[in-house]
Amino acid sequence: MSERLNELDEIRLKDRHGFSQQVSLLKNSVSTTTLTNDQLAHLSLLYAWDKVLSGDFNQALSILEEAAGPDNKQLLLRIQGLKVNIHILSYRYTEAFIGIEQLLKALPSLTNELTYYQVIGQVILLFNNIERYDLAQQLIEQGLKISQASDIRCRLQALGLQGIYKTSDFQHYDASFTDVNSLCEQAEETIFNLLVIRNHMFYLLEQQQYPPVLRLYTDYISQVLNTNYPILNAGFQAAAAEALLKQGDLVAADKLARAAEQSLPTDRHDPAVLASYRVLYLLAQAEGNFNNLLFYGEKRRETELAIAKEKASQQLAYQLATGESRLKEQRIQLLDKDNELLTLERNLYQQQAENRYLFLIIISGFTLLLAVLSYRGLTRSQRFRRLAEFDQLTGISNRHHFYQQANIAAKYCEQNQRPLSVVVFDLDYFKKINDTYGHAMGDWALQQVVACCRNFMRNSDIFGRVGGEEFAIVLPDCTADKAEMLAEICRDAIAAIDTSHFSSPFTLTASFGVSEAAHDGYDISALLDSADKALYKAKDNGRNQVWCSN
Numbered sequence: 001m002s003e004r005l006n007e008l009d010e011i012r013l014k015d016r017h018g019f020s021q022q023v024s025l026l027k028n029s030v031s032t033t034t035l036t037n038d039q040l041a042h043l044s045l046l047y048a049w050d051k052v053l054s055g056d057f058n059q060a061l062s063i064l065e066e067a068a069g070p071d072n073k074q075l076l077l078r079i080q081g082l083k084v085n086i087h088i089l090s091y092r093y094t095e096a097f098i099g100i101e102q103l104l105k106a107l108p109s110l111t112n113e114l115t116y117y118q119v120i121g122q123v124i125l126l127f128n129n130i131e132r133y134d135l136a137q138q139l140i141e142q143g144l145k146i147s148q149a150s151d152i153r154c155r156l157q158a159l160g161l162q163g164i165y166k167t168s169d170f171q172h173y174d175a176s177f178t179d180v181n182s183l184c185e186q187a188e189e190t191i192f193n194l195l196v197i198r199n200h201m202f203y204l205l206e207q208q209q210y211p212p213v214l215r216l217y218t219d220y221i222s223q224v225l226n227t228n229y230p231i232l233n234a235g236f237q238a239a240a241a242e243a244l245l246k247q248g249d250l251v252a253a254d255k256l257a258r259a260a261e262q263s264l265p266t267d268r269h270d271p272a273v274l275a276s277y278r279v280l281y282l283l284a285q286a287e288g289n290f291n292n293l294l295f296y297g298e299k300r301r302e303t304e305l306a307i308a309k310e311k312a313s314q315q316l317a318y319q320l321a322t323g324e325s326r327l328k329e330q331r332i333q334l335l336d337k338d339n340e341l342l343t344l345e346r347n348l349y350q351q352q353a354e355n356r357y358l359f360l361i362i363i364s365g366f367t368l369l370l371a372v373l374s375y376r377g378l379t380r381s382q383r384f385r386r387l388a389e390f391d392q393l394t395g396i397s398n399r400h401h402f403y404q405q406a407n408i409a410a411k412y413c414e415q416n417q418r419p420l421s422v423v424v425f426d427l428d429y430f431k432k433i434n435d436t437y438g439h440a441m442g443d444w445a446l447q448q449v450v451a452c453c454r455n456f457m458r459n460s461d462i463f464g465r466v467g468g469e470e471f472a473i474v475l476p477d478c479t480a481d482k483a484e485m486l487a488e489i490c491r492d493a494i495a496a497i498d499t500s501h502f503s504s505p506f507t508l509t510a511s512f513g514v515s516e517a518a519h520d521g522y523d524i525s526a527l528l529d530s531a532d533k534a535l536y537k538a539k540d541n542g543r544n545q546v547w548c549s550n
């Protein structure tokens with residue numbers, strides 16, 4: 001029986017399908033009373049692994065919690081190691097670090113090289129993530145002392161490369177990369193080798209060494225495609241696309257960047273995902289494609305934020321798990337309270353949404369009745385209302401209507417503690433355009449400016465003409481950094497308005513000011529004032545730029 005369990009362990013990561021089938025078969029056919037404690041625990045470990053590989057982390061954890069305690073110390077540590085692994089995969093970092101602390105205490109008794117790696121590999125990865133390269137390095141060195149097996153040495157050293165890159169000089173890193181690369185190639189550890197090369201390509205991009213990036217891409221891409229590993233595909237393609245872009249080959253860069261996008265897993269916050277969005281953003285910028293610029297700018301920011309958030313929660317969890325124990329427990333309880341509150345908030349929100357839905361159904365019944373009764377009256381009054389609310393030249397809200405809508409939005413955001421930002425902009429040297437090319441040309445320019453900025457706004461944004469050539473946008477649920485990005489995109493788009501078909505082409509530009517409720521409060525007049533002041537700074541500093549009030 002023990003031999004059979006060891007065989008299954010062997011094929012665990014090599015033949016995923018066969019492993020799953022055989023574990024289930026064994027689990028259903030064997031009589032547990034005939035097994036020793038260790039065999040029972042080993043079977044539970046394999047069964048839990050099968051659940052982990054199929055993504056069912058909760059079940060895997062309960063299998064391990066219920067597993068019989070083995071007499072064999074190595075097996076016990078593997079069970080604890082897998083529990084840590086599951087906590088990491090399910091983002092429960094506090095539990096993960098508490099488990100790690102226990103594992104590290106038991107580490108000196110680990111003598112089997114493969115078990116050492118199985119138990120400690122994830123811990124090293126996590127230490128790298130929280131930038132505790134010193135702790136990761138200690139574990140790597142200990143592992144290298146235990147193991148002479150080339151596959152394990154490749155994996156350990158590959159994990160150590162990130163720390164060497166971040167903490168030592170480039171020459172040392174370059175030499176280490178070459179060593180690890182050849183070691184992993186000899187050991188035929190393809191995935192680890194390719195991950196090391198992918199990271200190296202991004203390192204080379206940082207050093208602005210573009211031809212070597214493309215050489216690595218050509219040399220290894222067929223291996224990458226064979227692994228069928230999306231994070232590797234996306235990483236290689238994005239790195240090569242960025243190198244091509246920097247060398248000015250936009251067409252080839254675009255092709256690879258799109259391929260990278262198609263390889264991207266949707267729910268991963270891997271650096272390869274970030275790199276792909278960065279390249280697609282740079283491409284949109286080079287092509288003047290403002291829709292893509294906004295889209296990928298947003299995606300890039302979201303991914304950056306998610307990576308930073310994850311790192312912060314890992315660092316906090318590490319501090320909690322290694323801090324003084326009573327304080328630690330209190331904080332964990334506080335965190336749990338936070339989680340309870342979040343769940344409560346979510347439930348309340350769901351309830352509110354359901355109530356709102358019910359309310360909408362009732363209201364829509366009345367509305368239909370009213371609509372039928374007053375159809376004629378409404379169409380006439382609607383026409384008058386449009387005239388009173390919207391600017392005739394550009395079609396957006398006039399000053400009065402803009403203020404009305406803006407105040408409603410500000411009140412809503414304040415009550416619901418949502419962010420709120422304001423952007424104001426004013427065309428540069430517009431008088432000169434009127435004076436030189438005539439008032440009709442000025443009108444045309446105003447219409448073009450509004451039409452192109454409108455492209456980048458959401459339905460909930462409030463866009464108004466608040467002066468002759470001055471405009472304002474109120475952005476509910478939007479922080480200043482995003483508002484600033486929108487302003488930059490509008491600024492770029494206005495500067496790109498094409499006047500080449502006129503007999504005397506001219507350039508249109510605008511200056512922007514941004515303010516945010518978190519800094520200036522929720523009063524619309526104060527927000528507009530503050531954004532106006534930032535706008536004057538943009539004008540004073542040479543125009544055609546965006547300034548923020550904070």
Ligand SMILES: Nc1nc2c(ncn2[C@@H]2O[C@H](COP(=O)(O)OP(=O)(O)OP(=O)(O)O)[C@@H](O)[C@H]2O)c(=O)[nH]1
Nearest residue numbers: 426427428429430431432434439440442443468469
């Ligand atoms: N064509 C046209 N011009 C307008 C309209 N409303 C205001 N203007 C003109 O916009 C110009 C604004 O000029 P200024 O306030 O001196 O500002 P500017 O020339 O843009 O200079 P800076 O803002 O300092 O960069 C004036 O010439 C106004 O007549 C309009 O509806 N149509």
